[in-house]
Structure formats: C-alpha cells, structure tokens
Amino acid sequence: MQVGDPFTEKLLIEACLELMSTDAIVAIQDMGAAGLTSSSFEMASKGGLGIEMDLDAVPMREEGMTPYEIMLSESQERMLMVLKPGREALAKAIMDKWELDFAVVGVLTDSGRMVLKRHGAVVADLPIDPLALASPEYDRPWTAPAKRPVVDAKDVPAVCPAEALKILVACPDLASRRWIYSQYDHMVMGDTVGRPGGDAAVVRIHGTDKAVGITTDVTPRYVLADPYEGGRQAVAEAYRNLSAVGALPMAITDNLNFGNPEKPEIMGQIVEAIRGMGQACTELDFPVVSGNVSLYNETQGNAILPTPAVGGVGLLEDVSKAVSVPFKSAGSNIVLIGETKGWLGASLYLREIAKREDGAPPPVALHRERRAGELVRQLIGDGLVLACHDVSDGGLLVAVAEMSMASDGHIGAQLDAPHTLPLHAWCFGEDQGRYVLEVSDNDLASVLEEAAEHDTTARVIGKTGGHVISVGGRAVPVSELFEANEGWLPSYMGEEMSGH
Known part of the structure; x- marks a missing residue:
C-alpha cells in the first residue's frame, strides 16, 4: 500500500491554489490509480493531443526504477499540470516555496500518441485514445442476494435500556x-466551524459568510443484509447528516469497496447497491460528481463487508446559522x-x-x-x-x-x-x-x-x-x-x- 502524508498533501493543495491564482495553468489533474499513466493519458485524450515524456525527469523516491514502474507508481501527493509556455520558472518558484518537488517532464504534441523516453531511447510509443477511451467493459454474471425476513421486536429480548x-x-x-x-x-x-464529532463538518468559505458541510457515511451491515436498501440508506444518511447542520445537500462522491466481482454473489452486491444509490441520488436531487472503486478486497477468500462509502457536500448561505x-x-x-x-x-x-x-x-x-x-x-x-x-x-x-x-x-x-x-x-x-x-x-x-x-x-x-x-x-x-x-x-x- 502507498503511504499517504497528510502534511505534504496540505502543502501540495496550498501550492496548487497559489499557482491557480495566476494564469500559468492550462490543465491540471491529480494522480490516483495507475499514477502517471492514468493522469497523462486522460488529460491528453480529453484535449485531443499527444505527449512526449522524458521519464528521466520524473522525481523518483527509489533508484533504478523501470519505465513500467515509473508510469504505474501510485505514490501520493502528486499532481500533473500543463503550463503555458514560459511559466515554468513561476511554477517552480511557487513549488520551491512550499518545499515540493517540481519537474518539467514532457511536452504536448499533435500526434495523438504517448511517446516515452528513458536514457535517450524511446521505450514506449502508444496511441492515446484506445487506452483512455476504449477500456474493457464487463457484463459479469450476478445473483441477487436473498431477502431477509423482517425481525419482530417482540421476538428480541428486552434489556434495561440504561444497561443496553x-x-x-x-x-x-x-x-x-x-x-x-x-x-x-x-x-x-x-475556518472550521463545525468540529469533528458532529453529523457533518462545517467549514467556512474563507473570507465569506458562506460555509460547506462535509460528511462521509455508510452502514456496511445494512448493505450486506440488503444491498439495494443499504445503497439507498448510505446516500440518505449523507443527505441527513448535511441537513442536520443546516446545509443544503449539493453532491456526493462515492467509494465502492467490495470483494471479488468474479463471484456472482459479490457482483450481485455491487449491482444492487449501485441501483439503490442511483435511485436515492435521483429522488433526493443529490448527484454523484466523482468517485472510485476498490474491488477484490478479500483475505483468504473472505470478502470485506460491502462498503459503498458516500461522501457528501452541502452549502450554508449563512454560516452563523449552522x-x-x-x-x-x-x-x-x-x-x-x-x-x-x-x-x-x-x-x-x-x-x-x-x-x-x-x-x-x-x-x-x-x-x-x-x-x-x-x-x-x-x-x-x-x-x-x-x-x-x-x-x-x-x-x-x-x-x-x-x-x-x-x-x-x-x-x-x-x-x-x-x-x-x-x-x-x-x-x-x-x-x-x-x-x-x-x-x-x-x-x-x-x-x-x-x-x-x-x-x-x-x-x-x-x-x-x-x-x-x-x-x-x-x-x-x-x-x-x-x-x-x-x-x-x-x-x-x-x-x-x-x-x-
């Protein structure tokens, strides 16, 4: 697993915000899964361009990395940006101020291809769109989980409420x-108005009277019991957390964590959870604007509880009313x-x-x-x-x-x-x-x-x-x-x- 560094991440955020306040940046994207490969291919494809990249210029934490390792490394706290010509020195000065690595690693071309060089030799020359736009689509077999019976409270032991x-x-x-x-x-x-421990964090938008509410939630045991209802509940819970501080729910990001999708019962959890989440987002006017997926989470063949985590954000027009x-x-x-x-x-x-x-x-x-x-x-x-x-x-x-x-x-x-x-x-x-x-x-x-x-x-x-x-x-x-x-x-x- 890659090791995150929250302090360095904060420095990177501040440095990027400072650079964004100038006119230097043409495009920018963080590096997530597949590292430099995903960010570079996706940015080039969206712009209809090509890239020629010098892998010798990429800052590396380990010596002797192969081109394959450099392109797929998922080291954290990194951003890939396209700068206007002549703005490199400005960007480097800002990154140096925040004590961050900075390197010019390539140039845009009109070839529509990704050309990678190492030690002066071309080590890869690939068309960009087939990788960025033609990813494989799987229609895996799945089985719907069996419905559980409703529990009658009268069949559950009544314990003293204070002791329980x-x-x-x-x-x-x-x-x-x-x-x-x-x-x-x-x-x-x-600017942190609503501190940890509440339903949602409340953070003032700096220099204004507005604030954002921020929450994450999911109840994996609900999703295990009924992925459809559990998916609906995860979205509804985020909606409720934001409403509880006075924020108007605006959007969610999702993080779909499941076991091996090649197993029909696990794929059934994924299908039904997404179906439930989609319905909740539609009916609550709470759209998904981003997200990621983590699959094959198993130990000795035993999957984690299905965990479609939901992060929600909302807006408070007047932070004093939170x-x-x-x-x-x-x-x-x-x-x-x-x-x-x-x-x-x-x-x-x-x-x-x-x-x-x-x-x-x-x-x-x-x-x-x-x-x-x-x-x-x-x-x-x-x-x-x-x-x-x-x-x-x-x-x-x-x-x-x-x-x-x-x-x-x-x-x-x-x-x-x-x-x-x-x-x-x-x-x-x-x-x-x-x-x-x-x-x-x-x-x-x-x-x-x-x-x-x-x-x-x-x-x-x-x-x-x-x-x-x-x-x-x-x-x-x-x-x-x-x-x-x-x-x-x-x-x-x-x-x-x-x-x-």
Whole structure:
C-alpha cells in the first residue's frame, strides 16, 4: 500500500491554489490509480493531443526504477499540470516555496500518441485514445442476494435500556473517534466551524459568510443484509447528516469497496447497491460528481463487508446559522422528527445485545426523507433549533445520549416513551428519516406547526436537564456513558485515555 502524508498533501493543495491564482495553468489533474499513466493519458485524450515524456525527469523516491514502474507508481501527493509556455520558472518558484518537488517532464504534441523516453531511447510509443477511451467493459454474471425476513421486536429480548445504552455507546461502531482526530490539526486558518464529532463538518468559505458541510457515511451491515436498501440508506444518511447542520445537500462522491466481482454473489452486491444509490441520488436531487472503486478486497477468500462509502457536500448561505449536536441548555424540549416503528432488523441492538446478526435492514422512504430534510433545514434557517442530530446507528436513545455527551456539563434528558411500542424497540430501533431537535419553549409551537405543513411527523419526547438520561423508569449518568464512549478506542489501541 502507498503511504499517504497528510502534511505534504496540505502543502501540495496550498501550492496548487497559489499557482491557480495566476494564469500559468492550462490543465491540471491529480494522480490516483495507475499514477502517471492514468493522469497523462486522460488529460491528453480529453484535449485531443499527444505527449512526449522524458521519464528521466520524473522525481523518483527509489533508484533504478523501470519505465513500467515509473508510469504505474501510485505514490501520493502528486499532481500533473500543463503550463503555458514560459511559466515554468513561476511554477517552480511557487513549488520551491512550499518545499515540493517540481519537474518539467514532457511536452504536448499533435500526434495523438504517448511517446516515452528513458536514457535517450524511446521505450514506449502508444496511441492515446484506445487506452483512455476504449477500456474493457464487463457484463459479469450476478445473483441477487436473498431477502431477509423482517425481525419482530417482540421476538428480541428486552434489556434495561440504561444497561443496553452503556454497552452500545462503547461498541466499535459508536465509540468516540477523538483519539484519532485529536492527532491532526483540524482548525487550519480558523475556518472550521463545525468540529469533528458532529453529523457533518462545517467549514467556512474563507473570507465569506458562506460555509460547506462535509460528511462521509455508510452502514456496511445494512448493505450486506440488503444491498439495494443499504445503497439507498448510505446516500440518505449523507443527505441527513448535511441537513442536520443546516446545509443544503449539493453532491456526493462515492467509494465502492467490495470483494471479488468474479463471484456472482459479490457482483450481485455491487449491482444492487449501485441501483439503490442511483435511485436515492435521483429522488433526493443529490448527484454523484466523482468517485472510485476498490474491488477484490478479500483475505483468504473472505470478502470485506460491502462498503459503498458516500461522501457528501452541502452549502450554508449563512454560516452563523449552522447548528451542532450538543444540547445547549436545561429545560428545552426534545422533539423527534420522523416516524418510529421500532425497526430492529440488522440493528446494533440486535448484534450487541441479542447477539444476532439477522433480519432485513430498515427501509428508506425517500419521499419522507426529502420532506424531513427540507423541514429541518427550514427550521434551522429560521433560527428555531438549538441543537440537531440525525438518528442512525443505535437508534433514538443513542442519538439523545450523543447530544448529552457532547454538551458542556453533560446536560441530561428525561424521555417519555409511548406505550404503542415495546420500550427496547422505541429506544433502539433504527428507523430511517429521523432527527432529534432541541427546541425552546418559545419556539415549540412554531416547530410543530411547520412540521404539520410539511406533512412530517413531529413529537415532543422529553426535556433536557439534570445529568442523567432517563427512560422507562431507569436512568444512567451521562458521565458513565461518556467514559465508556471515549475509552474504547484508546483502550483498543493500548493507550490510556487522558485529557478528555
């Protein structure tokens, strides 16, 4: 595996931005899979030109590399650019300033061919378009995964919600990632408004009042259970994360990670996941603008969980209106947006508490997803929401706990569960399209009225206050949840938790 260097990547970004502010660049492309080969062939093909390249000029980390290795090396932190004639010295000065390698490695031609030279001799002379435009297309056989039965909550053991919550917040899926993100500078230039740990990062567009929301998400166990629904859910979750901070979802990039596509069952996962993702992108007006694919991810014949990761970006016109996860004060109303049916199939409760990994995943009603997102963004834009968090892994009680754990002073919550559902299903069901809002008394009527106008379910489920989370007559201190949530990853990595 190539080794990435985030610091060098940051230098490269800044250097390219500085060079882009001049008129020196004609075209530019990063180097990903297949390294210099893909970037050079693709750029030349798009321009209808040829390239003559001197491989001796290419900066190399190893001595004695062959032309084959030079062209296919996937070393990171590299860009290929076409410069206007006479601008080479300017570009080199900027790269030198940022302590980056710079080399003129070739020239454009009108031949439509890639001519590679090493030690003065031609080592390759290939037509460009056949490689860039005529890649092979495979129509592999595939089998659709068998549908799993719906899990009835009454057939799942009901454990004390306080005890179950302590177990869930300390499981690998939900444990805090602070140990990781605290090791990196996430406050560069002071434009990070929504810091790590929330539904989406919020980064101010430098020098403006606008900001972008940024998120990544996927739930591999859903995709394994039903690739079509899992693909829809991955897109919907990214949409929900952005809406939860007040950002209008604009576009996604996808990263399709699967096992060996030559196996019909794996190819079936790929086909169905993409079909689900495509439908969600269409119905949510959330287009795919880029992406990549990683296949054959197997160890001793066992594939990874199907993981079509989705990265989403959204726009906030006014960064001051962005909303975050932590509860802000005691005595606020806790409002649940969206329908709750207590769906426990493929849930974390089922896996961690009942020790089962079966059942169909929660269905995604995209029309309700869109309505709920539009409602939440409007409420945030109107200043009616103090805090917001989408409901996903672990269900409603986990979402509330995360809002409490993130708050200053660990503000607790007292919840009133309805009697229409089993308590464990209401607390931990992973029904989609839901948000938890913190709303003041003064704004509650307006929030409920707006929800009714959007034909979206909204219900007051409790109040903030104290330092425990209570439901169904049982309570757990937020501090205990916090210690469990923060402690798992440092413990797993063999380090003591400190400074949190």
